Amino acid sequence: MESISHFIYDYLTSLGLSEKLAVYINMLVLLLFLLVIIFIIDFVIRRLILGAFSQLAKRSKSNFDDIMVKNKVPRNIAHIIPLIIAVEFVPMVFTDFPYWENIIEKALMVFGIVLTLWVVRSLLNTFKDYFKTLPNFKDKPVDSYIQVFMIFAWVIGLFGAFAILTGVTFWEFATGLGAFAAIILLVFKDTILGFVASIQVSINDMVRIGDWISFEKYGADGDVIEINLATVKVQNWDKTITTIPTYALISDSFKNWRGMTNSGGRRIKRALNIKLDSVKYLSLNEVNKLKEIHIINSYLEQRQKDIEDYNATNNINKAIALNGRNLTNLGVFRKYIETYVENHSAINKDMMIMARQLEPTTQGIPLEIYAFSSDKRWQNYEYIISDIFDHVIAAVPYFDLEIFELPNNSNFKKGTLN
Structure with a gap:
């Protein structure tokens, strides 16, 4: 890249251009050249990785690789190499422009953080979708754990991006935010409550995906179809969807019909x-008439005999039906x-x-x-x-x-x- 830069600069000055103009044109030509190279490399690598994954998916019996392609894991990974190339060659392109070099380098570093988060998110979504295909995990609130991890990842990523843009180290920036902890807690109150509730729901096995629950307060009566960090979705028997805050499962009373189902x-x-x-009271004639009912015939026979024996043994006066034992x-x-x-x-x-x-x-x-x-x-x-x-x-x-x-x-x- 450095030899190309010297060649272009010498050629422009030989045409009679001023040194300042030659430097600007040289930078623009190198930038255009670098962008073309990055685009071509990104295209080729993306094709190679997608082709490799496609071949692997055909030979593999597992659907994990298919889910990776669906969640764009290979596509996001393919962007890493062009980004590394850009970081390496940007200083050469902007040698004579330190101000723009600093800005572009920071922008590339921030983009690197965002790209890392994209890769992590696509991988986590892959694991989430794959776990849902496994019998042991399909009724577990996997979405909640994925969302919690992604929240922490995005917070760390934002801290890192702000640290890069402001020139402050990551730890100094994170320490300075301690003063705003109360505001952060207030802003993320529902998220924190949902996070705590998701852990308690999972540990205590209170609700699983597929459970039939009844929650009168929210008008929910049907099957749980999704559990995530903030909400629980219930498909009612009339096919409507009711959304319940996750923390309501531990703060309010609801009925889970899993015990009946199992x-x-x-x-x-x-x-x-x-x-x-x-x-x-039944008279003798009425009792005899009821004996014609098949399923209680033997009961009436035995019961009538026991009553008659008791009344006879105790000399009960049956002139009044109230006396003694009766049916x-x-x-x-x-x-x-x-x-x-x-x-x-x-x-x-x-x-x-x-x-x-x-x-x-x-x-x-x-x-x-x-x-x-x-x-x-x-x-x-x-x-x-x-x-x-x-x-x-x-x-x-x-x-x-x-x-x-x-x-x-x-x-x-x-x-x-x-």
């Missing part, structure tokens, strides 16, 4: 309200529901199955079914519940019971209120 069933917990005045239509109906649910093909028999009375209210006595469906998919789960309660509601009249419901216009018109 268990053997999904809980059914629903009640019918039975009218209190429809509950009664009630509500008790038999509760047993019928429990037996029916136990025999239902969609119910997990290894988990809790129960039909129980809850505390009476002004709307009757709740009779609750507590069980777990084998199929946990939402649509099938709802179908199972509907199938069970369709049958149970239709069975109520067979036990001389009534379901409580508030009066409507037809009750007033027909005068059937009671």
Whole structure:
């Protein structure tokens, strides 16, 4: 480069140009020459690296190299060599212009920091995308760790760039910023909170990608599709997307359905309200009639025998039904529901199955079914519940019971209120 510079300068002065003009033209010609060389080298190296990666991708069984190309890792790395060449030859181009040489060198150093950050970012995005293809990592908040690392990298890069531009050493510049720590904390408050929350969420395994969560405060009810430093994205069942601040996962209460998903069933917990005045003791004829119901026939046979033996042993006066032990239509109906649910093909028999009375209210006595469906998919789960309660509601009249419901216009018109 130095010999070329002397040749151009001598040639220009031989044409009768002044020394000052010859120096300027010499600098412009060398700069143009250097830019052309850098462009050609950058083009050739980029082609060679991309070609090498393409050949490697064809031979490799892993998709890691494909992801590297997708995230422009080879392209960013290819820019390093032209940058080194520019740094080496810029002093020769601007030998007679120390002021511009200083500015260009600083600009190249700053660009080197930015290029380094680009390479680091593309590599981290490559690892992020690759980890998401692995079963052990696809439900982990990898995005959060990548973003935290990139924040630190950008902060260090900015410190370095300012140090270069101002002529202050990196450590002196970083130390001077200590006075502005409070302002920095205020500006990056959400980022810091998100960073702390991401670590706690990950360590405590509170939420994973793919978990179904319910967060009433933010109107979220669906699957977690992304966890990053600042937000958690939830795809609701109506396909809308709800964005939740990451730190809200540790500061507010939400429901994670992972335990249900990993268990053997999904809980059914629903009640019918039975009218209190429809509950009664059963007479012998009514008991015999209910024995025609297949699934409680053996229960009624054994239960009736036990009651009769007890009353006879204790000389109970059965002229009044209240005396002694008796069967009630509500008790038999509760047993019928429990037996029916136990025999239902969609119910997990290894988990809790129960039909129980809850505390009476002004709307009757709740009779609750507590069980777990084998199929946990939402649509099938709802179908199972509907199938069970369709049958149970239709069975109520067979036990001389009534379901409580508030009066409507037809009750007033027909005068059937009671």
